[in-house]
Amino acid sequence: xxxxxxxxxxxMDLSIDAPRAPAAGETLAxxxxxxxxxxxxxxxxxxxxxxxxxxxxxxxxxxxxAAGVDVSLVRHVADETTGVAVILRTAGxxxxxxxAGANHALGADDVVSDLRRxxxxxxxxxxxxxCDPAATEAALREAHDLGLYTVFNPAPARxxxxxxxxxxxxxxxxxxECQTMCGVLPSDDDACLAAARRLRELGSGAVAITLGAAGSxxxxxxxxxRIPAAPTVVVDTTGAGDTFIGALAAGRARSFSLAxxxxxxxxxxxxAVSRLGAQPSIPTADEVGAAR
Numbered sequence: 001x002x003x004x005x006x007x008x009x010x011x012m013d014l015s016i017d018a019p020r021a022p023a024a025g026e027t028l029a030x031x032x033x034x035x036x037x038x039x040x041x042x043x044x045x046x047x048x049x050x051x052x053x054x055x056x057x058x059x060x061x062x063x064x065x066a067a068g069v070d071v072s073l074v075r076h077v078a079d080e081t082t083g084v085a086v087i088l089r090t091a092g093x094x095x096x097x098x099x100a101g102a103n104h105a106l107g108a109d110d111v112v113s114d115l116r117r118x119x120x121x122x123x124x125x126x127x128x129x130x131c132d133p134a135a136t137e138a139a140l141r142e143a144h145d146l147g148l149y150t151v152f153n154p155a156p157a158r159x160x161x162x163x164x165x166x167x168x169x170x171x172x173x174x175x176x177e178c179q180t181m182c183g184v185l186p187s188d189d190d191a192c193l194a195a196a197r198r199l200r201e202l203g204s205g206a207v208a209i210t211l212g213a214a215g216s217x218x219x220x221x222x223x224x225x226r227i228p229a230a231p232t233v234v235v236d237t238t239g240a241g242d243t244f245i246g247a248l249a250a251g252r253a254r255s256f257s258l259a260x261x262x263x264x265x266x267x268x269x270x271x272a273v274s275r276l277g278a279q280p281s282i283p284t285a286d287e288v289g290a291a292r
Contacts, residue, residue, distance in 0.1 A: 003123045004048040004249045005148070007111055007139045008041015009130035015238065015277065018090055038278035040128040040155060043239045047246020048126065051268060052254065052285040108138035115139065121147035126249050128153040133160075140167045149252055152204075153245050154181055165203030170252075172208040172245050192217035193224055206258055208248060210241055216266060218258050225259045230270035239278035240269045246282070264288060 016030040037046075119125070125143040127136050127150075137160065143150050144167035152168045154160070157180035171181075179185040182202065184195035186209050196207040196219035206220035211229075218225035244265035251261025268288045275281035 002149075002253050003118075003120070004045075004253055005115070005119060005123055005125050005143075006041050006045040006048070007125065007127045007131065007136065008044060009039035009128065015236070020090055032276075034277055037280070038239065040130050040153065040242050041126075043242035043278050043282065044126050044128070044153070044246045044249070046279045047243045047268070047282045048249045048253075049246075050282055050284045051247050051250035051264070051288065107132065108135045111135050111139045112142045115142045115146060115148075119143060119146045119148050122149065124149045124151060124249050124252050126151045126153070126245065129156050129158060133158065137161070137164055140164060143167070144169075151245065151249055151252070153241075155241070157181055162202065165199075168203065169205040170208065170248065170258075171199055171204045171206075172210065172241075172248060174210045174212070174241060178209055186211065186217065189217065189226065193219065196224070208244075208258070208262055210244055212237075216244070216262050218262050220258045222258070225262060227259070227262045227266050230267045232270035232274050234273050236276045236281065237273050239281055240273045242278070243272040243282050244269045247288075250285075 015034050017032040018030045115125070119142075125139065125148045127139050129136065140150050140152060141164070150167060150169045152171045154171065154173055154177055157173065157177040159181075173181060175186050178195050178199075182195055182198040184191060184198055186192040186195045192209055192211075196209060196217065199207045200219060206218065208216060208218045210216050213229050215226070215228040218227070244262075247265035247268045248261045251264055256264065268283050271283040271287060272281040
């Protein structure tokens with residue numbers, strides 16, 4: 001089975017429930033404070049591992065290892081703090097303030113060197129937007145040159161060079177990220193199709209757009225795919241998108257089609273949002289059930 005290699009962020013999430021978002025200068029009483037391992041890269045690595053792919057510093061690394069992730073290439077940076085995300089939960093939805101910390105310390109040369117050492121043709125690279133932009137672009141280009149299948153989650157979204165898109169085999173993004181990356185807000189199925197076609201015109205091989213409670217929309221060479229959201233009770237949406245992306249990577253490693261991987265991701269994300277926290281909420285393959 002191909003390896004899933006993740007180049008991405010690790011954060012400690014500090015999460016608290018509040019009746020509503022506070023106004024400027026206002027203090028609100030909160031409840032149910034938790035700390036939980038997070039960061040898009042780490043979340044997606046855990047999701048891929050728990051769904052069956054081979055695939056605060058020491059505490060975060062230990063949590064990844066416990067989930068089955070190979071952490072031998074995680075770097076400890078002496079003069080930089082671990083990334084932190086401060087999360088306010090209101091009615092199950094979240095608002096996040098992020099400090100990148102050591103997540104921006106790894107440079108392009110570092111990631112290229114690591115990929116050349118461990119990457120093999122048909123392995124899968126998953127990367128996001130929470131690390132240094134130049135290093136992320138270098139990772140996608142090098143992985144493409146090495147024959148890896150590349151999955152790009154542009155979150156937070158920022159414009160990328162036009163010549164980077166042909167290095168992306170699958171781009172997975174939400175509504176607001178989609179609008180930033182291609183100029184089309186996927187507000188309905190027609191708009192989703194227009195956005196996905198635009199992203200493929202830019203050079204991406206396939207597209208998966210997550211739509212929250214409305215499910216997801218995909219497009220590849222086989223045509224459009226529409227997957228409804230799985231029934232769930234929403235407790236905390238933190239990490240839902242990362243769970244979905246981990247399922248896409250694990251599905252690719254298992255030779256699933258885009259539609260099968262998206263369906264698996266929808267069911268995994270439904271379980272994740274029914275639980276508190278990012279990584280603690282991510283289900284295993286046995287919990288989700290087989291995609292086919």
